[in-house]
Amino acid sequence: MDYEKLAELLFGDIDKTPEDYEKEYPCRNLPEGAKVTRFAPSPTGFLHIGGLFAAFVGERTARKTGGVFYLRIEDTDKKREVENGVSGIVKGLSDFGITIDEGMLTETDSTGSYGPYTQSKRKAIYQAYCKDLVKKGLAYPCFCTAEELDEIRKEQEQNKQNPGYYGEFARCRNLTYEEIEEKIKSGKPYVLRLKSQGDENKRIKFNDAIKGEIEMPENVQDIVLLKTDGIPTYHFAHAVDDHLMRTTDVIRGDEWISSAPIHFQLFEMLGFAAPNYAHISPIMKEDAETGGKRKLSKRKDPEAAVSYYHEVGYPKEAVLEYLLTIANSNFEEWRAENPEKSRDDFDFKLSNMSKAGALFDLVKLNDISKNYICTLTKEEVFDRTLEWARAYNSDFAKILEENKDYATAIFGIERGNEKPRKDIAKWQDTVYYTKYFFESPTEFEWQENLSKQDMAEILTTYKGVYKDGEAAEEWFPKVRDMAESLGYAKAPKLYKKNPEDYKGHVGDVASVIRVAVTGRRNTPDLYEIIKVLGYDEFLKRIDGAISLLAK
DSSP states (O other): OHHHHHHHHHHTTTOOOOHHHHHHHHOOOOOOOOOEEOOOOOOOOOBBBHHHHHHHHHHHHHHHOOEEEEOOOOOTTTTOOOHHHHHHHHHHHHTTTTTOOESSSSSSSEEESOOOBBGOHHHHHHHHHHHHHTTTTSSSEOOOOOHHHHHHHHHHTTTOOOOOSGGGGGGTTOOOOOHHHHHHHOOOEEEEEEEEOOOOTTTEEETTTTTTEEEOOOOOOOOOOOTTTSSHHHHHHHHHHHHHHOSSSEEGGGGGGGGGGHHHHHHHHTOOOOOOOEEEEOOOEETTSSSSEEEETTTTGGGGBBBHHHTOOOOOOHHHHHHHHHTTHHHHHHHOOOOHHHHHGSSSOOGGGGGSOOOOHHHHHHHHHHHHHHHOOOHHHHHHHHHHHHHHHHHHHHHHHHHHHHHHHHEEEEEEESSSOOOOTTTTHHHHHHHHSSSSSSSOOOOOOOOOOHHHHHHHHHHHHHOTTTOHHHHHHHHHHHHHTTTSSSHHHHHOOOOOSSBBBBHHHHHHHHHHHHSOOOOOOOHHHHHHOOHHHHHHHHHHHHHHOOO
């Protein structure tokens, strides 16, 4: 076979060589040990939390080493592509503070000198490397139809042989030049296959940065490099792209481990140094039905979509903080010792990632988010709540806009204290949190241990006790004295000691006032609530509650 002639027959219009591209995409001038990582999704319009996690891990790895993190769009499968899919991915990353150094910015714009960063625009590059493989006798055209491939598969199943296109089953591997030329001239469609040099009796070994040492059989399959339309398969495109973009570390889901023999073989046959691989286990979730664990599901779990975190209003800082806790188990201990430090100061390591799937826990995310939000000023809470509401709750946004000072004061209650309250885990929570400030309660969580008459008596008496403008240190002593005068214990411990001597205790009395004003038993500091509501509104609500109790 004259492979030079065959290469010209197949790729006569390709005049650039691999050597040309090696010069066009030179080795990066980076500090020793710097990592070049990438996030390489398909533009399907759905950014999964697992994708965000992988991108975050890649970004952290590059940042900690003074390297480069870039975004490459793998759009060779046009059937799955959706409109504005790239912009959706870019926004999904940037909304959570994950910034790229290079790569796609929109459907058409990019930054960086190692592009194009979309695979569909790199067709000529892939074909140049395919032409070179053909010249070396390492690739060949395959004209087998779907029916013929199905026949091969059935024969293999019948004989209990490994499935695939290899060895004796690779029908087009040894076609002559004349046979190939005749088929091409007749217009017969073909794919380009790799002429695998693998040996089924040999094994490959590689050290995965997360999983440790992995050993697998060599690849013997003559995999497809180019499809009938000349577009490359994922396997081939990623090998060429990762080499030319000078990727040092490929961080991806562990579903790709089974493809590692193919990828290592491709790098070797192309003459490239293979990158380091780090395979991330999928994010798992407790399954209430089975009691076990399962992967987060697009279909079953709303939290699987990154858009969910925007819609309910988790701050990006809390989400990233949480992702670090599931990425490196030692992060929580570090955070406890360094509460004021930036997460950028944490020494993130791939080797500290879990070999098994990290368990996603919304309760823990809520705790982290509450801890973050309670550190913000009242103005910051107002601004970020309004930003969320403008996107997802226009009615609430209007209320906030029309009552800026009042709403800001609401968010200031018990904020800045040594032990601030942690009622808000996400901006969506502020709708319920602020509701009784903007409308009088219509439902009341009254004390079960007190009669309507007792509660009405407490409220009527309190109207005469509370004075507008009284200081915080005066407020509760007055409530305590009033409680004692009405037959309630001044302290819960006194009531517990002799419950038969009292109607209840001062906590019950304060709760009645709290419920009358807010409708709820569990709220922030009652004194601060009354101050924000204002004296007139306070009296109006007390009177309304007394009337309701009289019915």
